[in-house]
Amino acid sequence: xxxxxxxxxxxxxxxxxxxxxxxxxxxxxxxxxxxxxxxxxxxxxxxxxxxxxxxxxxxxxxxxxxxxxxxxxxxxxxxxxxxxxxxxxxxxxxxxxxxxxxxxxxxxxxxxxxxxxxxxxxxxxxxxxxxxxxxxxxxxxxxxxxxxxxxxxxxxxxxxxxxxxxxxxxxxxxxxxxxxxxxxxxxxxxxxxxxxxxxxxxxxxxxxxxxxxxxxxxxxxxxxxxxxxxxxxxxxxxxxxxxxxxxxxxxxxxxxxxxxxxxxxxxxxxxxxxxxxxxxxxxxxxxxxxxxxxxxxxxxxxxxxxxxxxxxxxxxxxxxx
Amino acid sequence: xxxxxxxxxxxxxxxxxxxxxxxxxxxxxxxxxxxxxxxxxxxxxxxxxxxxxxxxxxxxxxxxxxxxxxxxxxxxxxxxxxxxxxxxxxxxxxxxxxxxxxxxxxxxxxxxxxxxxxxxxxxxxxxxxxxxxxxxxxxxxxxxxxxxxxxxxxxxxxxxxxxxxxxxxxxxxxxxxxxxxxxxxxxxxxxxxxxxxxxxxxxxxxxxxxxxxxxxxxxxxxxxxxxxxxxxxxxxxxxxxxxxxxxxxxxxxxxx
Numbered sequence: 001x002x003x004x005x006x007x008x009x010x011x012x013x014x015x016x017x018x019x020x021x022x023x024x025x026x027x028x029x030x031x032x033x034x035x036x037x038x039x040x041x042x043x044x045x046x047x048x049x050x051x052x053x054x055x056x057x058x059x060x061x062x063x064x065x066x067x068x069x070x071x072x073x074x075x076x077x078x079x080x081x082x083x084x085x086x087x088x089x090x091x092x093x094x095x096x097x098x099x100x101x102x103x104x105x106x107x108x109x110x111x112x113x114x115x116x117x118x119x120x121x122x123x124x125x126x127x128x129x130x131x132x133x134x135x136x137x138x139x140x141x142x143x144x145x146x147x148x149x150x151x152x153x154x155x156x157x158x159x160x161x162x163x164x165x166x167x168x169x170x171x172x173x174x175x176x177x178x179x180x181x182x183x184x185x186x187x188x189x190x191x192x193x194x195x196x197x198x199x200x201x202x203x204x205x206x207x208x209x210x211x212x213x214x215x216x217x218x219x220x221x222x223x224x225x226x227x228x229x230x231x232x233x234x235x236x237x238x239x240x241x242x243x244x245x246x247x248x249x250x251x252x253x254x255x256x257x258x259x260x261x262x263x264x265x266x267x268x269x270x271x272x273x274x275x276x277x278x279x280x281x282x283x284x285x286x287x288x289x290x291x292x293x294x295x296x297x298x299x300x301x302x303x304x305x306x307x308x309x310x311x312x313x314x315x316x317x318x319x320x321x
Numbered sequence: 322x323x324x325x326x327x328x329x330x331x332x333x334x335x336x337x338x339x340x341x342x343x344x345x346x347x348x349x350x351x352x353x354x355x356x357x358x359x360x361x362x363x364x365x366x367x368x369x370x371x372x373x374x375x376x377x378x379x380x381x382x383x384x385x386x387x388x389x390x391x392x393x394x395x396x397x398x399x400x401x402x403x404x405x406x407x408x409x410x411x412x413x414x415x416x417x418x419x420x421x422x423x424x425x426x427x428x429x430x431x432x433x434x435x436x437x438x439x440x441x442x443x444x445x446x447x448x449x450x451x452x453x454x455x456x457x458x459x460x461x462x463x464x465x466x467x468x469x470x471x472x473x474x475x476x477x478x479x480x481x482x483x484x485x486x487x488x489x490x491x492x493x494x495x496x497x498x499x500x501x502x503x504x505x506x507x508x509x510x511x512x513x514x515x516x517x518x519x520x521x522x523x524x525x526x527x528x529x530x531x532x533x534x535x536x537x538x539x540x541x542x543x544x545x546x547x548x549x550x551x552x553x554x555x556x557x558x559x560x561x562x563x564x565x566x567x568x569x570x571x572x573x574x575x576x577x
Contacts, residue, residue, distance in 0.1 A: 079462045
């Protein structure tokens with residue numbers, strides 16, 4: 001469906017991957033700090049997954065962006081360096097700098113999670129890890145916000161030109177980031193040396209799953225408000241949003257993949273496992289199969305959200321000439 | 322050449338001379354255009370230029386012959402499939418109550434250009450000396466943000482240069498005191514080009530003495546291309562089964 005659009009799959013993948021990476025790091029660094037300001041806090045193991053998986057999707061996404069540049073396609077391989085010669089108030093300029101700092105910080109942050117990393121004593125590594133956790137959270141949120149601001153900055157794109165779009169992207173980034181960490185952990189669980197480690201595994205998993213249910217709840221609410229207010233207006237915005245409402249060309253894709261597969265089903269399954277502990281303080285235990293399927297569904301929905309939003313914004317425009 | 326332009330433009334000798342003088346001054350200023358490409362774009366947007374070139378298109382005099390589109394293609398060697406200047410046909414009604422109107426389109430050289438405010442490299446800027454919105458193809462990285470931001474779909478990626486491209490009011494001609502190629506070639510003299518900040522220019526007098534409109538005024542971009550008797554009908558306006566068909570004559574078959 002992306003043929004003939006100015007921004008196609010590379011941009012869609014970028015928005016998804018950068019959001020996911022930023023969300024994964026923001027969420028896992030927050031959880032790490034919550035485990036106490038000691039280098040080996042109680043959630044350090046899950047934070048390690050977040051720190052290791054976050055930089056890669058962000059870097060891959062940024063590379064994809066370069067491949068889609070008109071200058072790159074025309075053979076000017078390094079013209080994109082011009083982005084670093086200026087700072088202006090273009091969301092893309094601000095985003096470029098944010099993204100660059102985020103990638104740099106996230107690589108150093110991942111390094112602080114390597115056991116006995118060379119060139120640094122463990123004490124230095126621990127204190128650097130805590131310091132960077134505080135620093136990287138605002139940068140992660142910044143990267144997640146700017147992807148929405150980038151799209152939202154243009155009155156000529158009524159579907160995107162909404163202040164709530166950036167909020168939607170932030171919440172989706174955090175949710176898909178958590179899903180990515182949980183998925184990575186379920187696929188590569190490592191070995192838990194004792195019962196205490198196994199219990200800690202589920203304790204961290206519980207906090208993430210419970211947070212994710214809340215985030216998806218917010219995401220559904222934001223989506224509802226986005227669609228409702230757009231539908232209640234007249235003119236450009238109403239026409240634009242009609243492509244994802246029933247009868248629109250993207251409606252089935254949106255409601256099946258984004259709302260059902262990406263949000264409702266995973267939220268209900270997570271709720272099923274979270275509620276017994278939340279209400280009755282029973283032990284939280286989630287089968288490994290579910291721990292893989294649910295994050296996979298959330299990630300699919302997160303990608304499809306970007307896919308639908310990026311296409312919908314480009315096939316609609318101001319009404320009349 | 323100049324005499325021919327004067328005749329085609331219907332200028333009186335005196336005003337043509339004075340126009341040529343300030344075209345010459347603007348030409349000297351062009352030389353520095355490349356140097357300011359990387360300067361702060363925010364200043365370029367807000368600073369009000371002394372001269373603001375604009376165009377007035379009298380659609381009553383347009384026969385839809387596409388000579389302007391062809392002249393533009395030839396002038397810039399615009400790649401196949403891309404258009405800097407094009408003419409849309411607007412057909413509407415049912416026989417015998419029908420009409421077919423022509424809407425020549427080009428960059429509006431807005432006073433509040435959205436393409437400039439989103440450009441991350443400063444490659445696109447509004448020239449302070451004459452208000453023309455230009456793109457420096459040596460600086461532009463081709464991110465297509467301006468293509469998204471332009472409410473008029475006036476921009477495209479030139480696959481030869483890899484840069485965003487669009488109408489530049491024939492800067493190379495205008496700076497030498499010659500009118501843009503589309504104006505020069507217009508057989509119906511539907512296009513009037515000039516400085517709309519000068520109240521005595523032909524274009525200013527015509528704008529003041531005619532009912533004029535701009536495209537998509539609600540976008541707040543303050544276009545500097547004005548129309549007399551433009552048909553603003555769009556396919557989305559077709560209610561109650563009314564027939565409205567817009568032919569864009571470009572790769573983008575639909576206005577967006």
